[in-house]
Amino acid sequence: GAGVSQTPSNKVTEKGKYVELRCDPISGHTALYWYRQSLGQGPEFLIYFQGTGAADDSGLPNDRFFAVRPEGSVSTLKIQRTERGDSAVYLCASSLPAGDWDTGELFFGEGSRLTVL
Amino acid sequence: AQSVTQPDIHITVSEGASLELRCNYSYGATPYLFWYVQSPGQGLQLLLKYFSGDTLVQGIKGFEAEFKRSQSSFNLRKPSVHWSDAAEYFCAVGAVSYSGGSNYKLTFGKGTLLTVNP
Numbered sequence: 001g002a003g004v005s006q007t008p009s010n011k012v013t014e015k016g017k018y019v020e021l022r023c024d025p026i027s028g029h030t031a032l033y034w035y036r037q038s039l040g041q042g043p044e045f046l047i048y049f050q051g052t053g054a055a056d057d058s059g060l061p062n063d064r065f066f067a068v069r070p071e072g073s074v075s076t077l078k079i080q081r082t083e084r085g086d087s088a089v090y091l092c093a094s095s096l097p098a099g100d101w102d103t104g105e106l107f108f109g110e111g112s113r114l115t116v117l
Numbered sequence: 118a119q120s121v122t123q124p125d126i127h128i129t130v131s132e133g134a135s136l137e138l139r140c141n142y143s144y145g146a147t148p149y150l151f152w153y154v155q156s157p158g159q160g161l162q163l164l165l166k167y168f169s170g171d172t173l174v175q176g177i178k179g180f181e182a183e184f185k186r187s188q189s190s191f192n193l194r195k196p197s198v199h200w201s202d203a204a205e206y207f208c209a210v211g212a213v214s215y216s217g218g219s220n221y222k223l224t225f226g227k228g229t230l231l232t233v234n235p
Contacts, residue, residue, distance in 0.1 A: 003160070033221070035223075042121070042225030042228050043225045044225070056222070091160070095221075101149040102168075106161075108162075110160045111160065
């Protein structure tokens with residue numbers, strides 16, 4: 001597609017359940033990022049992929065959060081044993097190879113809004 | 118660690134009035150600075166960015182921003198606001214590593230919500 005696609009756009013789940021959020025980046029973008037935006041806050045960095053590998057997962061809040069990108073394109077953010085505090089909008093972005101801000105502009109998707117009841 | 122402060126949570130202006138959104142940053146060196154806009158139902162869109170050179174940068178949709186090193190500020194301006202500018206605006210700092218190790222991480226402010234009155 002023309003832009004970064006995220007599914008689902010909305011997800012409501014119960015505390016303790018498992019959720020998966022999907023991101024389909026812009027074709028040809030090798031770098032992929034996940035950010036989390038809580039209510040009233042700016043986006044916060046979670047994880048960055050260059051190709052298939054997670055180059056930096058320092059923003060993942062705890063071991064309940066995990067992300068994969070097995071073929072270097074689509075990525076899935078996985079959250080186990082969800083908690084009410086996980087409620088947020090999860091943003092995905094992609095770019096040309098990162099490392100140069102002049103060419104590595106991030107293009108963001110519309111986000112997946114997760115509500116944990 | 119880098120940080121970004123947007124002092125104004127919510128600003129209301131009348132259509133046609135001028136606009137200035139404030140942004141202050143904290144970073145050890147000269148960072149990359151960005152302004153993004155987020156409209157309901159849309160993803161974050163880059164308005165403009167600055168790293169070096171002319172301290173007044175032009176962006177899309179008639180926006181400009183001025184970098185002031187002495188004030189650690191990067192304020193966003195628009196001479197005449199349109200109703201379609203109503204949105205949330207985020208200032209962000211991009212890490213700069215000359216070894217290329219971290220030139221990918223953005224730190225965002227909490228945002229300023231802009232309301233435009235007719």
